[in-house]
Amino acid sequence: MFSYCIDPEVLGQFRWLSCYLTTGKHFAFYGSFATVLILLAITAPTALAFGFGGASIARSRIGPISWIGKGYIAIVRGVPDIAFFLFFVIALDQAFEFARHKVICPEWNEPIRQGSDFIVCKAAKLPLGNAPQWIHETYGFFLAVLTFAIVFGAFAANVIFGAMRAVPKAQLETAEAYGMSRRQTFWRILVPQMWVFALPGLSNLWMVLIKATPLLFLLGVEDIVYWARELGSTKNAKFTSYPHGDWRMQYFFFLLVFYLAFTKVSEVVLDRIMKRLTHGQATAGGEAQRKAAV
Amino acid sequence: MSCWETVADYAFRSIGFGERLLPRSDFTICQQATLIGSGMIWNVYFGVVALFSGFVMATVLALGKASQSFWLRKPSEWFIFLFRGSPLFIQFFFAYFLFLNLKQAVPIFSPFTAAWLGALVVLFCNTAAYSGEIFYGALLSIPRGDIEAADAYGFSGMTRFRKITWPTMLRLAWPAYTNESIFLFHATTLVFFSGFPAYQQKGDALYYANYFADKTFNPFVPYPILAGYFIMLSLIIIGFFGLMNKRLNRHLPQEERRKLRIRPNMIR
Numbered sequence: 001m002f003s004y005c006i007d008p009e010v011l012g013q014f015r016w017l018s019c020y021l022t023t024g025k026h027f028a029f030y031g032s033f034a035t036v037l038i039l040l041a042i043t044a045p046t047a048l049a050f051g052f053g054g055a056s057i058a059r060s061r062i063g064p065i066s067w068i069g070k071g072y073i074a075i076v077r078g079v080p081d082i083a084f085f086l087f088f089v090i091a092l093d094q095a096f097e098f099a100r101h102k103v104i105c106p107e108w109n110e111p112i113r114q115g116s117d118f119i120v121c122k123a124a125k126l127p128l129g130n131a132p133q134w135i136h137e138t139y140g141f142f143l144a145v146l147t148f149a150i151v152f153g154a155f156a157a158n159v160i161f162g163a164m165r166a167v168p169k170a171q172l173e174t175a176e177a178y179g180m181s182r183r184q185t186f187w188r189i190l191v192p193q194m195w196v197f198a199l200p201g202l203s204n205l206w207m208v209l210i211k212a213t214p215l216l217f218l219l220g221v222e223d224i225v226y227w228a229r230e231l232g233s234t235k236n237a238k239f240t241s242y243p244h245g246d247w248r249m250q251y252f253f254f255l256l257v258f259y260l261a262f263t264k265v266s267e268v269v270l271d272r273i274m275k276r277l278t279h280g281q282a283t284a285g286g287e288a289q290r291k292a293a294v
Numbered sequence: 295m296s297c298w299e300t301v302a303d304y305a306f307r308s309i310g311f312g313e314r315l316l317p318r319s320d321f322t323i324c325q326q327a328t329l330i331g332s333g334m335i336w337n338v339y340f341g342v343v344a345l346f347s348g349f350v351m352a353t354v355l356a357l358g359k360a361s362q363s364f365w366l367r368k369p370s371e372w373f374i375f376l377f378r379g380s381p382l383f384i385q386f387f388f389a390y391f392l393f394l395n396l397k398q399a400v401p402i403f404s405p406f407t408a409a410w411l412g413a414l415v416v417l418f419c420n421t422a423a424y425s426g427e428i429f430y431g432a433l434l435s436i437p438r439g440d441i442e443a444a445d446a447y448g449f450s451g452m453t454r455f456r457k458i459t460w461p462t463m464l465r466l467a468w469p470a471y472t473n474e475s476i477f478l479f480h481a482t483t484l485v486f487f488s489g490f491p492a493y494q495q496k497g498d499a500l501y502y503a504n505y506f507a508d509k510t511f512n513p514f515v516p517y518p519i520l521a522g523y524f525i526m527l528s529l530i531i532i533g534f535f536g537l538m539n540k541r542l543n544r545h546l547p548q549e550e551r552r553k554l555r556i557r558p559n560m561i562r
Contacts, residue, residue, distance in 0.1 A: 080483045080500065082500060087517040211382070217383075225387065249394070249395050259380040260376070260380050
């Protein structure tokens with residue numbers, strides 16, 4: 001990047017490092033941090049929506065519907081999550097292709113699973129075979145986001161389901177006594193009050209979500225783990241002007257520090273939010289705040 | 295080839311006994327179930343050893359974090375923060391490359407680059423940190439009356455810790471600790487996806503499930519099999535911890551005994 005970077009072999013240590021850290025590949029590495037942050041920014045609200053939906057379904061008074069919600073929560077929580085990540089990425093892809101196949105090529109009559117192959121007609125391929133590279137990458141990222149949202153949606157559903165039950169019964173009964181319908185009670189009384197109960201669980205979930213982001217690597221996205229492995233591995237003088245030995249340890253140490261800093265910052269921020277939300281609430285936390293203020 | 299022959303060939307494939315070549319085509323459900331089950335040996339090994347060794351370390355960490363002394367408290371706090379604040383996946387990667395570098399300097403470290411020891415060390419530290427935090431929380435919520443009563447009876451020092459503090463801490467922490475251990479078993483599936491090589495394709499359950507999913511391009515068979523194994527494993531753990539829970543609570547009146555409430559599983 002700098003003008004003196006033309007011949008790295010003659011540079012001093014510090015200048016060499018400044019050139020090394022600003023190569024195109026390193027910018028891709030820095031960009032992959034943005035990938036992680038974008039993933040978090042998209043996944044967190046999506047998972048929350050999934051969770052809200054799941055919890056509302058699980059609360060349903062109609063048996064079979066509530067079983068669907070509870071089943072969703074129970075199944076995702078009972079199995080190692082990595083298995084889910086690996087499973088959903090293929091399963092979702094095949095499900096989408098299968099659905100498109102049924103719609104686009106109805107006249108196709110060969111079986112879709114032939115031995116070890118999964119064959120749909122050309123027009124139903126996702127993304128299309130002739131699509132540019134960025135569409136492939138975006139599609140991969142989209143699948144990853146959806147997978148994260150499904151898995152974390154189940155966790156969030158569990159938290160929200162618990163929070164909904166923690167809202168004092170008397171509140172709901174009062175609403176009923178005022179003649180509110182079930183729907184009104186739900187939206188006007190239950191939902192606004194449950195967040196305080198849900199927040200500790202949700203903030204815990206946020207921490208877990210942060211720590212799950214390296215798993216993007218397993219889903220085939222070029223994330224920070226991918227780049228750390230790529231850049232850190234031994235570089236031969238034949239192929240690069242910045243040869244070095246095996247630096248993967250240093251790169252992963254950097255990732256470790258990044259995550260520690262990230263979780264620390266989140267912890268501080270979430271503590272603040274919790275303090276603000278408990279302000280004036282009829283809970284032990286709110287009571288403690290009131291006493292401290294007096 | 296009948297299913298029994300498959301079982302005879304592959305039941306201990308993951309630790310190097312039996313048939314060397316993995317099946318390459320015409321995969322049967324029997325083969326998948328056997329090999330994935332064979333991989334479970336690794337998951338159980340990592341889980342059990344890390345759990346038992348981590349338990350001791352966790353008690354030490356909890357006591358350290360609750361201690362008055364600055365020099366005991368800070369290291370415990372940092373240890374717990376380090377392992378709880380970063381993803382296990384990154385810890386595995388870092389540890390593997392760290393051991394690779396150490397191996398070049400000091401040959402003693404060469405076994406640490408293999409999963410059976412290197413990954414075990416990481417899992418040990420990790421579960422020690424997570425359980426240490428749980429035990430620390432329990433230690434703080436021991437009723438003051440219990441300690442005062444112990445003082446009144448003349449307990450002090452080690453005796454008080456062994457007879458009063460420690461059992462009460464365990465009793466209070468037990469439900470959370472049960473979750474943590476289920477959690478740990480799930481976390482063992484990360485080992486072979488994070489740098490640690492599976493020599494001669496001797497991997498854990500998820501390694502084989504992933505192998506089959508890649509080969510058949512059909513995730514709907516191997517992953518449900520894996521899920522079944524893990525649900526069974528979780529039930530066994532819950533049963534075992536339930537028995538311990540009963541024993542820890544046996545002195546309490548019937549209605550005060552706390553049932554184990556299981557809320558398993560989150561990624562770390």
